[in-house]
Amino acid sequence: MLWFGLITASYSIFYKISLYWGSLEFVSIEGEKMSSGVRGEPGAHRLASTNKLNAWLRRLLFWRYLPRLPWLPNALTAARVPMTLAFLALFAYLWQPGSNDIRLWGLGLFVFTGLTDFIDGDYARHHKCTSAFGEIADPIADKFLMISALVVLMWLEALPRWAWLAIVPIAVREVGVTALRFWLVSRRPRIVQPADRGGKAKMLLQFALVVLCLWPLPPVAPVAIGRIVVLLATAALTLYSGGRYVRAGLVAVRLLEG
Numbered sequence: 001m002l003w004f005g006l007i008t009a010s011y012s013i014f015y016k017i018s019l020y021w022g023s024l025e026f027v028s029i030e031g032e033k034m035s036s037g038v039r040g041e042p043g044a045h046r047l048a049s050t051n052k053l054n055a056w057l058r059r060l061l062f063w064r065y066l067p068r069l070p071w072l073p074n075a076l077t078a079a080r081v082p083m084t085l086a087f088l089a090l091f092a093y094l095w096q097p098g099s100n101d102i103r104l105w106g107l108g109l110f111v112f113t114g115l116t117d118f119i120d121g122d123y124a125r126h127h128k129c130t131s132a133f134g135e136i137a138d139p140i141a142d143k144f145l146m147i148s149a150l151v152v153l154m155w156l157e158a159l160p161r162w163a164w165l166a167i168v169p170i171a172v173r174e175v176g177v178t179a180l181r182f183w184l185v186s187r188r189p190r191i192v193q194p195a196d197r198g199g200k201a202k203m204l205l206q207f208a209l210v211v212l213c214l215w216p217l218p219p220v221a222p223v224a225i226g227r228i229v230v231l232l233a234t235a236a237l238t239l240y241s242g243g244r245y246v247r248a249g250l251v252a253v254r255l256l257e258g
Contacts, residue, residue: 063123070129076120077134080141083113084148091152100216103156107214110149114207117142135192139181142203143174149210158213159231160224166235170206173242184249189256193249198241205234 066072087109095102121138124130150167153159159167184191209230217223 061122061126063119064126066123068127068129070127070131073120073124073129074131074133074137076116076123077138077141080113080116080145083109083116084141084145087113087145088148088152091155095156103214103216106152107211110145110210110214113145117145136182136185139178143178146203146206146210147171147174149214150206153210153213156213159227163228163231166231170235170238173238177242177245180246180249184252187253187256191249191252191256193245193252196241196244196248198237198244202234202237202241205230205237209234 087106090102090106090109095106117138120134124134147170150170154163154167181193184193209227212230213227
């Protein structure tokens with residue numbers, strides 16, 4: 001299960017990065033668009049190659065070939081909560097210092113649980129069976145999983161003690177953005193503020209941070225430095241994307257209030 005989860009997770013991350021890269025537009029200093037995707041224009045060959053790559057990658061999304069089951073995305077979202085509780089219980093009751101087997105089982109469970117986040121959203125959009133429950137419950141389940149994983153990392157001492165200075169702001173940001181999302185959807189008219197590219201990128205970095213820290217790598221300096229670098233990058237991008245989300249939400253409220 002661990003290797004299957006890691007391979008699928010790596011593919012999912014690569015697929016998301018390719019989609020992001022394919023949607024970028026390069027702008028020169030003068031503001032002239034450098035990549036419009038029109039044949040013969042600068043950058044068009046790169047965009048065409050990326051589109052071909054995306055079309056090939058989409059064929060590997062096996063869940064898209066399943067029949068349309070409107071209940072499946074919500075079931076996957078709801079299942080993340082007990083799977084996260086199982087992840088916490090695994091380390092709370094079974095882990096012992098130096099027990100690499102438990103860390104590997106925990107890593108596999110985390111990767112599998114995280115993959116359900118990618119699968120349920122992509123399945124719902126592909127089969128056009130999104131729901132109000134999914135819009136609310138999906139980010140809550142994601143935040144619960146990620147904050148739980150960060151707490152486990154500190155408990156395992158996979159990061160230095162001062163890492164709390166980075167992890168606490170990450171947790172506060174996740175809870176704050178979730179509260180803001182609730183407030184926006186509770187208004188009339190209802191405002192649904194989806195995650196932007198910054199939010200998706202920080203999710204990938206958080207995922208990579210947990211995988212890098214749970215994997216029982218040898219305690220050598222390059223590994224420790226690599227974990228710290230990813231942690232700091234994750235904290236910076238998490239706070240930046242949170243600020244963008246808050247700003248976009250408040251702007252939407254002001255526009256509606258006119």
